[in-house]
């Protein structure tokens with residue numbers, strides 16, 4: 001028993017009230033009496049009694065009803081119920097209403113103190129248990145929080161020391177985490193950039209372009225170029241509920257290898273062209289220097305065909321070299337459909353020969369574009385030429401040009417063999433020939449590489465949509481003139 005324990009009595013004035021006061025005082029408790037309902041509420045709220053004894057009726061209200069209301073607000077308050085008589089069902093009501101004990105006459109002082117002590121010690125045990133539970137739950141939560149904090153620190157250490165550049169941003173592209181590699185790539189020093197917009201901290205134009213384009217539809221790869229020749233491959237990955245991450249790998253050495261390879265191809269092609277021109281010239285002279293028999297004539301024609309084939313391959317290679325080196329700077333305002341007409345005229349006889357059904361669908365209000373007409377013609381020749389080459393006799397080819405916002409969309413659709421999904425991305429690589437090509441269809445694997453270089457140099461995009469056995473559609477997006 002604690003001397004500070006306050007027992008609140010909610011009983012109407014009566015001899016039993018006096019008896020309780022005396023008994024509890026004598027046992028060393030503090031006692032307070034409530035006279036009406038507002039007084040009772042105030043005492044419970046402010047004086048925080050350790051226990052309350054309530055009468056069957058208090059201030060003209062039912063004692064059980066008042067107890068229920070109080071317990072709803074103060075569920076741990078022990079309440080003893082006093083009734084003038086022990087009627088059947090009385091004990092049951094006490095239990096049902098969640099009270100902790102009951103008293104009824106005849107009462108001795110000791111009975112009162114005894115019941116109060118019992119209820120108090122039960123309440124204390126309950127309180128101890130509650131406190132223990134709360135402590136246990138909080139400490140296990142703390143433990144969990146600690147684990148996640150350690151995990152966080154561990155993860156941060158891994159990301160910080162990783163060789164690739166990593167930046168994690170929130171949904172507004174504000175920095176959440178930036179690793180050491182990124183700091184070194186962009187010479188950012190050691191300042192704390194947390195919460196700052198990434199575009200403000202790193203002003204590189206390629207990175208900004210990546211951020212603005214990828215927030216709508218994430219681009220898989222994007223090159224970040226530096227004036228000193230370094231090149232990084234950047235990837236934008238949306239992270240659900242957090243924002244996005246940009247990772248960067250140094251691909252300067254790969255770029256350098258690619259450049260060396262291109263230089264080599266360019267030099268070799270260039271050096272091969274002159275002797276080939278000589279070979280072709282002499283084969284033509286042979287015919288003029290004397291009569292040839294039929295076999296000699298046929299061999300000579302085959303020789304000329306092969307030399308022409310190699311010459312066109314070399315011309316393609318030189319072309320590609322020039323395009324990749326960025327020499328394509330000629331720009332004129334042209335209409336794509338105007339150039340398409342020349343291409344279709346050129347292929348007219350081939351289309352008729354293969355009995356291909358050609359349809360052309362041009363949207364009204366096609367806008368012009370700023371482009372090199374010769375390159376655009378080359379692009380169309382390659383795409384339409386491939387469609388004819390790979391579509392079997394009696395097949396269908398559909399060429400359409402439409403506007404999509406400020407972009408011109410060209411589609412060249414055929415009913416050819418189609419391209420396997422895993423090869424669709426590779427057909428734009430130099431010398432790549434897919435496994436679908438029907439027997440007897442020859443090629444160098446350079447046509448689409450040239451198409452891609454031309455489209456790239458016009459700030460456009462090209463891709464293929466294809467289903468094996470059904471056909472392919474090559475799609476080119478080119479920005480319309482502003």
Ligand code: ADP
Nearest residue numbers: 386387390416427433434443444445446447448
């Ligand atoms: P090629 O000289 O072999 O035609 P391209 O670079 O033009 O070279 O094309 C690369 C490869 O892509 C081709 O070898 C072929 O496998 C595939 N391809 C190109 N166009 C089509 C098409 N319209 N239908 C089916 N496959 C095609």
